[in-house]
Amino acid sequence: MNLYKSSEGFQTIMNWYNDIVADIDIDIESKYVETSFGRTHMLACGEEQAPPLFLLPGIAGCAPLWRRQFAEFSKTHRVYALDIVGQPGKSETNIVSFLNDDFVQWLTDVQDELGISKADYLGNSVGGSLCMQMAVKQPDRVNSLVLLAPTGIARAKFPMHLLITKVLRKNKDTDALETEITAKTVNKSTRGNATEAGGGGGKFGTFDRQLARAMALATKHYRVDKSVGVYNESTGKVHIPTGLRVLKKFFMAEPRKVLQQIKVPTLLIFGEHEMLYKPKAIKRKAEKLLGDVQVEIVDNAGHGAIFDQPTRVNGMISEFLNNHQS
Numbered sequence: 001m002n003l004y005k006s007s008e009g010f011q012t013i014m015n016w017y018n019d020i021v022a023d024i025d026i027d028i029e030s031k032y033v034e035t036s037f038g039r040t041h042m043l044a045c046g047e048e049q050a051p052p053l054f055l056l057p058g059i060a061g062c063a064p065l066w067r068r069q070f071a072e073f074s075k076t077h078r079v080y081a082l083d084i085v086g087q088p089g090k091s092e093t094n095i096v097s098f099l100n101d102d103f104v105q106w107l108t109d110v111q112d113e114l115g116i117s118k119a120d121y122l123g124n125s126v127g128g129s130l131c132m133q134m135a136v137k138q139p140d141r142v143n144s145l146v147l148l149a150p151t152g153i154a155r156a157k158f159p160m161h162l163l164i165t166k167v168l169r170k171n172k173d174t175d176a177l178e179t180e181i182t183a184k185t186v187n188k189s190t191r192g193n194a195t196e197a198g199g200g201g202g203k204f205g206t207f208d209r210q211l212a213r214a215m216a217l218a219t220k221h222y223r224v225d226k227s228v229g230v231y232n233e234s235t236g237k238v239h240i241p242t243g244l245r246v247l248k249k250f251f252m253a254e255p256r257k258v259l260q261q262i263k264v265p266t267l268l269i270f271g272e273h274e275m276l277y278k279p280k281a282i283k284r285k286a287e288k289l290l291g292d293v294q295v296e297i298v299d300n301a302g303h304g305a306i307f308d309q310p311t312r313v314n315g316m317i318s319e320f321l322n323n324h325q326s
Contacts, residue, residue, distance in 0.1 A: 003086070003093040009221030013088055016217060020064035020210060026071050035085070035109035037102065038092025042110075043081045046074030051143070051325055052116045053077040054107070058125030059228065060218035062089035065211055068310040072318055077120065082110065084127070086227045088218050095229050098249050099242075103130045104137040111141055120321055122146040124304065126250065128153075136261045144324045145266040146317050149274055149303050153259070154285060156251040156276035208307040251276075259289050265324040266293045267317065271301030271308060294320065 004010040021028060021043065029044040043063040053073055055066050063081035073079045083089030085106060086096045096102045107130065111119060120143050123131035128150025135142045147153065218224055225231050230243040253259075268286055270279035283295040296316055301308035306317075 003095075003223045003227050005221050005223060013217050013221055014090075016213060017062065017064055017089065020067055024064075024067050024070060026074065028070065030090075031080075032090075033110055033113035035106055035113065037085045037096050037106045037109070038094040040085055040092070040106070040110055041083045041090035043070075044079065045070050046076075046078040048078055050074075050076060050078040051321075052114070052119040053079050053321070054110075054119055054121050054131075055079065055081040056084065056121070056123035056127030056130055057082075057087075058127050060088055060222065060224050061124070061127070061211075061214060062087065065208075065214060065307070067210070069306065069314055072314040073321075076318065076322055080110075080114070084130075088214070088222050093227075095227065097229050098126075099229070099245055101133070101137055104133050107134050108138055108141065117141070118143050118326065120144045120146070120324075122148070122317065123150060124148040124306065126151050129250075132254070132259075132262060135264050135266075136258060139261075139263060142264050143326050144264050144321065145262070146269070146320065147266060148269050148306050148313075149271070149276065150268075151250045151276075152252075152254045153268070154253045154277055154282045208304065211304060211307050256289060262290055264292070265320075266290055267320040268293060268295045269298060269305050269313060269316065270296075271298050271303060271305035273300075273302040275303045 004013070021030075026045055031042050031044045033040050033042075041063070043066075055063070055069065055073075057063070057065055062083050066079075066081045070079060070081070083091040085091045085094055096106060111117070118141055121131040121134060123129070123146075125148065128147040129152040131142075131145050131147060132150055132152060135145055223231070225238060228246050230238050230246050232239040232242075268282070270277065270282065272279060279297045283297065286293050286295050298305040298309055298313060298316075301313075306313040
């Protein structure tokens with residue numbers, strides 16, 4: 001299924017994608033593997049014999065968004081930044097269900113095709129949830145987890161203000177959408193008079209402008225509703241029961257008995273201005289539920305802490321990974 005709204009929209013996203021990759025100042029390999037759910041693309045770097053590390057973005061994200069992580073992580077790992085099947089990027093646009101174990105099978109296929117028996121996994125938001133599922137369903141294939149504000153770790157607050165004021169305003173052009181996506185709009189509001197570089201009146205730090213650009217491009221040119229499997233092709237409308245199940249999957253906590261099955265070393269990272277959660281409450285919960293977990297709350301960062309504060313968060317992650325190599 002073609003989830004791009006037009007050939008022009010597809011080319012616009014591809015131009016953005018290729019421009020970002022061209023600006024990365026280390027050697028990056030564009031690589032494809034075949035899976036049960038379609039051809040999967042990734043950006044790879046680092047020594048091929050180094051420990052493997054998979055990077056998974058959130059909904060509507062793609063591999064180039066990790067541009068500020070490649071140089072650091074490839075010092076010690078063979079890094080594979082995946083374009084998730086069914087999401088914007090260079091992988092197939094086949095829809096994969098978030099309501100069963102399809103993504104676990106997809107990731108298992110990717111590992112098998114690359115000849116990787118066990119790997120470290122790092123995921124942001126929904127990408128973090130996919131990493132958690134992998135650790136639960138295929139524990140022998142996962143060495144450690146780095147979870148950046150993952151969905152499913154706790155009950156999340158639905159960001160209705162963002163959905164209504166930004167995502168659903170598809171009549172706006174991409175530049176206008178990008179300008180409006182700032183730290184203030186996507187993170188929890190805080191008091192203070194500081195302003196963010198890049199505009200918009202955020203109360204702390206800066207919001208990665210390329211992440212904002214990616215969100216704006218996906219909103220304008222990609223069928224995100226179809227990509228998460230809630231669209232009924234026969235009626236031409238969102239299938240409400242399925243939509244509610246997907247929302248529950250994204251915004252409700254996994255059962256305690258499921259989370260307790262995560263046995264691998266885990267690093268949980270939240271920004272102090274996290275939009276979906278109360279980080280301190282989740283820190284207490286995680287430390288009770290998970291046997292081998294380290295929880296970090298990053299100052300002056302929000303839901304995308306690794307994008308808000310890349311140097312600091314990259315350092316946390318590198319230290320954790322290097323301390324937990326099998």
